[in-house]
Amino acid sequence: MKNVLIIANPTSGGYDPRRIELIEDYLAQAGCKVEIRLTTHAGEIEQIASDPRLAVDVLVIAGGDGSVNEALTGFQVNAAPPDLAVIPAGTANVLAHELGLPKRPLAIARSILAHRTKPLHFGLANGHPFVLMASAGMDADVVHALPLALKRKFGKLAYVLTAIKIGLTRRSSEMTVEVDGKSLTGKLIVATNGRFYGGPFVVCPDASVTTSGLHVLVLQKDDPISALRFGIALLLGRVHKARGVTVTAFEKAKILAKAPTAVQIDGDPYGATPVALEAGAHGYTIVVP
Numbered sequence: 013m014k015n016v017l018i019i020a021n022p023t024s025g026g027y028d029p030r031r032i033e034l035i036e037d038y039l040a041q042a043g044c045k046v047e048i049r050l051t052t053h054a055g056e057i058e059q060i061a062s063d064p065r066l067a068v069d070v071l072v073i074a075g076g077d078g079s080v081n082e083a084l085t086g087f088q089v090n091a092a093p094p095d096l097a098v099i100p101a102g103t104a105n106v107l108a109h110e111l112g113l114p115k116r117p118l119a120i121a122r123s124i125l126a127h128r129t130k131p132l133h134f135g136l137a138n139g140h141p142f143v144l145m146a147s148a149g150m151d152a153d154v155v156h157a158l159p160l161a162l163k164r165k166f167g168k169l170a171y172v173l174t175a176i177k178i179g180l181t182r183r184s185s186e187m188t189v190e191v192d193g194k195s196l197t198g199k200l201i202v203a204t205n206g207r208f209y210g211g212p213f214v215v216c217p218d219a220s221v222t223t224s225g226l227h228v229l230v231l232q233k234d235d236p237i238s239a240l241r242f243g244i245a246l247l248l249g250r251v252h253k254a255r256g257v258t259v260t261a262f263e264k265a266k267i268l269a270k271a272p273t274a275v276q277i278d279g280d281p282y283g284a285t286p287v288a289l290e291a292g293a294h295g296y297t298i299v300v301p
């Protein structure tokens with residue numbers, strides 16, 4: 013009998029209790045012992061995931077990338093973390109694209125029952141795990157400035173509206189990223205653990221969250237015209253080939269800026285530069301379709 017704990021973030025975009033109950037029903041009918049817990053505040057998933065007494069076979073996160081990030085953050089201090097599974101919700105849910113996760117409740121329940129797993133690698137930004145990306149510059153400014161109510165109302169469009177709003181007035185700062193002894197300069201620096209960014213948009217075809225290795229994308233300009241050009245290239249899955257963009261594999265890197273510049277991790281605000289980046293020492297285990 014499989015012991016399954018589903019932790020759901022009821023504030024994540026697209027949260028649907030009916031879907032979660034259906035998955036619970038399928039799993040229970042198949043003989044699993046299932047418990048559902050709804051979070052009441054940010055930080056609760058991390059707390060639960062860090063508890064060494066967490067005696068479950070699979071910890072299922074029903075939420076977006078920020079919720080999954082919390083689970084990994086908790087796992088960092090748990091000597092024997094359980095396998096992870098995801099019921100995708102959230103505004104962008106890049107991890108769901110990375111892993112090709114199904115959306116239908118029955119398919120999700122079946123994948124948890126089949127329990128096929130892969131290693132889930134992650135990076136560390138100032139010691140904090142990132143499953144997808146850690147970045148500094150324009151996109152982090154947008155994440156910091158994005159009003160939650162706007163995100164809930166307009167979903168991904170809220171990022172575009174906020175980018176337009178702040179893009180006209182913000183002052184960008186020149187940053188340097190020291191990559192394995194080399195020095196690169198740019199206006200937007202994205203360390204990525206995976207292939208996708210912002211949803212189903214490929215930024216690093218060579219990367220995957222299920223294999224080890226980090227890459228850094230350096231965008232040399234972020235004036236409104238360049239931002240529009242990079243935005244279109246992103247939608248076309250060609251930003252890594254765009255003029256003024258470099259992609260470099262790295263083991264250790266450090267982002268430095270003259271003035272403190274906003275940083276985001278997996279779509280949530282995370283302080284400011286400087287940021288030291290490196291791969292996590294080991295992977296966790298994630299259920300895949």
Ligand SMILES: Nc1ncnc2c1ncn2[C@@H]1O[C@H](COP(=O)(O)OP(=O)(O)OP(=O)(O)O)[C@@H](O)[C@H]1O
Pocket residue numbers: 021022023024025026051052053054055074075076077078079080082101102103104105106278279280
């Ligand atoms: N009950 C809660 N109340 C407020 N915040 C919460 C609660 N539970 C979790 N959170 C926080 O909400 C943040 C965002 O959640 P999540 O990533 O699941 O959804 P999202 O923001 O819609 O999705 P995405 O990250 O894909 O844009 C998480 O980083 C988590 O810390």
